[in-house]
Amino acid sequence: MPARLLAASDWFNDALINGMEARGWPRLSRSQSLIFVSIDQAGTRPAELARRLGMTRQSMQQLLAKLRDEALVTLEVDPTDGRAMTVRLAPRAHALGRDAAAITAEIERELASRIGEEPLQSLREILALDWGAPPC
Secondary structure, eight states: HHHHHHHHHHHHHHHHHHHHHHHHHHOOOOHHHHHHHHHHHHHTTTHHHHHHHHHHHHEEEHHHHHHTTTTSSEEEEEEEEEEEEEEEOHHHHHHHHHHHHHHHHHHHHHHHHHHOOOHHHHHHHHHHSSOOOOOO
């Protein structure tokens, strides 16, 4: 089952990345994509993003530099601690998010045509369940 879950995740991610690229967006890595859903609305420190995504601070800084170069995030001085930085979504990232949502809907329609609407609805329900803490 783990291999099947990973393969399904890869299939969806590849479809999303391909769709975004077709709309003219830069090709983002999975890690870069995960940063977008990990940034709090008020902004998030890079160290916290690294912790949330299970990577080193140095790796996070490299990813953020690329996203900043693409004008998708901004790095600003943290108003609560002038020694720290806060990552925020840049205005351009909101347009990226709208395109990603539209492409996600297209992917789900394609998946429904391949596996059927009922299995897709069951999949949505299963993934929405609270699985609890990992057993190990």
